[in-house]
Amino acid sequence: MGSDGQTDQEVHEEELVDNTEEASVQEPVNGELVDDEVEAVDLQAELDAANARADENWEKVLLAKAEVENIRRRTQKDVEKAHRFSVEKFAKDMLPVVDSIEMGQTAASESTNDVSAIVEGMDLTHKQLISSLEKSGVEQINPEGAVFNADLHQAISVVPSPKHEPNTVIQVFQKGYSLNGRLLRPAMVIVSQAQPPADTKKVDEQA
Numbered sequence: 001m002g003s004d005g006q007t008d009q010e011v012h013e014e015e016l017v018d019n020t021e022e023a024s025v026q027e028p029v030n031g032e033l034v035d036d037e038v039e040a041v042d043l044q045a046e047l048d049a050a051n052a053r054a055d056e057n058w059e060k061v062l063l064a065k066a067e068v069e070n071i072r073r074r075t076q077k078d079v080e081k082a083h084r085f086s087v088e089k090f091a092k093d094m095l096p097v098v099d100s101i102e103m104g105q106t107a108a109s110e111s112t113n114d115v116s117a118i119v120e121g122m123d124l125t126h127k128q129l130i131s132s133l134e135k136s137g138v139e140q141i142n143p144e145g146a147v148f149n150a151d152l153h154q155a156i157s158v159v160p161s162p163k164h165e166p167n168t169v170i171q172v173f174q175k176g177y178s179l180n181g182r183l184l185r186p187a188m189v190i191v192s193q194a195q196p197p198a199d200t201k202k203v204d205e206q207a
Contacts, residue, residue: 089135089136090132090136093132093135093136094129094132096128096132097125097128097129097132100121100124100125100128101125103121104118104121104122104125107121133177136179137179137180138177138178138179138184139177139178139179140175140176140177141153141175141176141177141178141186141187142172142175142176142187143169143172143176143187143189144169144170144171144172144189145168145169145170146168146169147167147168147169148167148168148169148189148191151183152176152178152183152186152187153169153176153186153187153188153189153191154186154187154188154189155189155190155191156173156188156189156190157190157191158190158191158192158193159190159191159192159193160192160193160194161192161193164192165192166192166193166194167191167192167193168191168192169187169189169190169191169192170190170191170192171189171190172187172188172189172190173188173189173190174187174188175187176188
């Protein structure tokens with residue numbers, strides 16, 4: 001109700017003005033509520049997407065870990081097999097040599113005075129053995145007549161030799177062997193040395 005001096009129309013107009021002001025005051029509040037709800041929905045969607053990506057990445061991590069473990073197990077098995085059967089090829093190459101030796105033993109036991117067959121069999125066995133060693137990377141070192149090499153040869157004696165240049169291998173007492181370039185055993189050799197001067201010999205004899 002308005003004052004006594006106001007007409008009904010004036011009162012009605014004031015009520016309309018008041019309602020309009022209240023509505024204008026409430027509208028921004030309702031708009032802010034809508035914006036908050038939209039923002040909350042967006043954040044939830046982003047969170048859900050992030051969780052989905054995290055789950056997917058975790059599955060990838062688990063798969064990668066399982067694959068690495070499988071590779072490790074396969075590698076370990078391959079290494080174990082390599083250790084157990086590393087000499088398989090060499091062993092197969094040695095079998096014909098063993099056969100030759102056994103045949104030579106049989107021939108020697110049945111032979112009387114003829115040793116030519118035995119010698120021939122030993123030569124054949126020796127060639128087979130050297131060939132088998134070479135297939136496995138083992139090389140024989142036989143330096144007779146070559147210059148002495150301290151990296152490959154071991155001198156057991158040094159003797160004067162007028163027929164050879166100084167520091168020459170004049171006799172191989174025991175042959176050496178190398179494996180793929182690595183020395184297994186040096187060759188045991190006798191090496192020549194320079195002849196002493198004639199004057200030195202005379203001085204020694206007079207002494």
